[in-house]
Amino acid sequence: QTKVWNVDNLNDGYTSDPDIKEAALWIKQGEAVAFPTETVYGLGADATSDSAVEKIFKAKGRPGDNPLIVHIGSKKQLTDFVAFIPRMAEVLIKEFWPGPLTLIFPKRANVSEKVTAGLGTVAVRMPDHVVARALLKEAELPVAAPSANQSGRPSPTKAQHVYHDLHGRIAGIVDGGPSGFGLESTVVDCTGDIAWILRPGGVTKEQLESVLGEGSVRIESKKQKSHHAPKAPGMKYRHYAPDSPLVLVEDTKSLQQNLQEAKETGRKTVVMAVNEHQAMLEQDTDAFICLGSMNKLEQIAAHLYDNLRQADQWDADIIFCETFPKEGIGEAIMNRLEKASFQS
Ligand code: TXA
Ligand code: MG
16 A cells, blocks of 8 residues: 555656646655655655654654654755754855765754654754655655665665565655665764764765865764764664674685585575675585675675675575775775674
8 A cells, every 4th residue: 555656757856746736745645755866765754744654664664763864855944943053064055065965953943853753953864866856846844864775784776675675664655766775864963063974874974075175074982972972873773674683794715714614504694795805705605695896995885785685585594705905985885784794
C-alpha cells in the first residue's frame, strides 16, 4: 500500500509535475513520503506537525532522542524557525547551499520538540536535487527528513532500498533514480568560535577550510566527546550496518591472512575491496564485491551503501572490508565504515 511515483525524467525547468504535486499534497496532509536528494533518499514529513513527525520515527524504528534535519526549498524559509544566523553560518550558506551541508542553529519556539528531540538547536539543510527542490517548493513547508532506511541499516541510495526497508510503513516513495553523492550531508555546528564537523559528509573539511580559513574547522571525534561542542546525537548508535558482522582490515596482507583463517575454520566470507586488489583476494573468499577504483573515491562513496546491502545478501559469517585514507571524501567513507563495523 506504499505508492511509488516514477519521476526519473523530471527536468530542472519543472513547472507542475502531477506526481510531485500529489506527493507534496500528501506531505501537507501529514503523511510520510520518501524522496531522492543529492546525498541519499530522505523520508519527509511536515516539520511543523508533531503527528506527522511521529510517523517518521515509527516507520523507521528510530529512537526518539535522535533529532531530524529540517529541509527547506529556499534560503528565505530559514528565518521562520531559526533564532539567529551565526556569522560563520552565513558564509557557509552563501558558499554551499543548496548542497550536502547541514548547519546547526539555535531554534525558535515554533519548531516541534519531536524534530529536535528536545534540544535547543535545530539542524537545517537546503538540498540540491531537482526532485527534492520541486517537492519542497510545492509543499511550501519545512520538511523534516532523516535517511529513508530502517533505523540502523545502510542509508538508501535508490528507491528500491527504501521500498525494501519501508514498504507498507510509509505513504509513498518518489523514485527519481539513484541519489548523487551517496553518503549523507556534512553536519556542522558553527554556533561557537570554530566550526565543528559533527558528521563528515558531502562537503569536505578541506572545502570548509577553504572558505572559513585554516584551523577554524575541526572534526569531532570520540575522544572529544566531553568537549563543550555538542555531538550529533545520532552518531552514538551503531549505524549503516549490514546484518553480517563487518570487519575493517587495513592492509591486503592481513586481509589475506584473515581469509586463510576463515577458510580453515569453515566460515563463509565476503570481501569488499577496490578493483586493484581483486585479483589477489578473490580466490580466497566466497564472494568478492568491488568497491570501485582506489583512485576514484567519489565512485566508492556513491555505491558504498548499495555494496553493503549486497554484501548482506550472501548471508556470510563475516564481511571483510578494506580501509581508506581519512582525507577528503575518505573521511566520510571511513566514518560510515567504522560505524557499520563490528568493533565500533
Ligand atoms: O544527507 C542527509 O543529511 C540526509 C538527507 C535525507 O538529507 N539526511 C540524514 O538524516 O542523514 P539523518 O536523520 O539520517 O541524520 C541526521 C543527523 C543525525 O546524526 C542527528 O543526530 C544529527 O543529524 N542532528 C540532527 N539535529 C541535530 C542537532 N540539533 N544537533 C546536533 N545534531 C543534530
Ligand atoms: Mg540516517
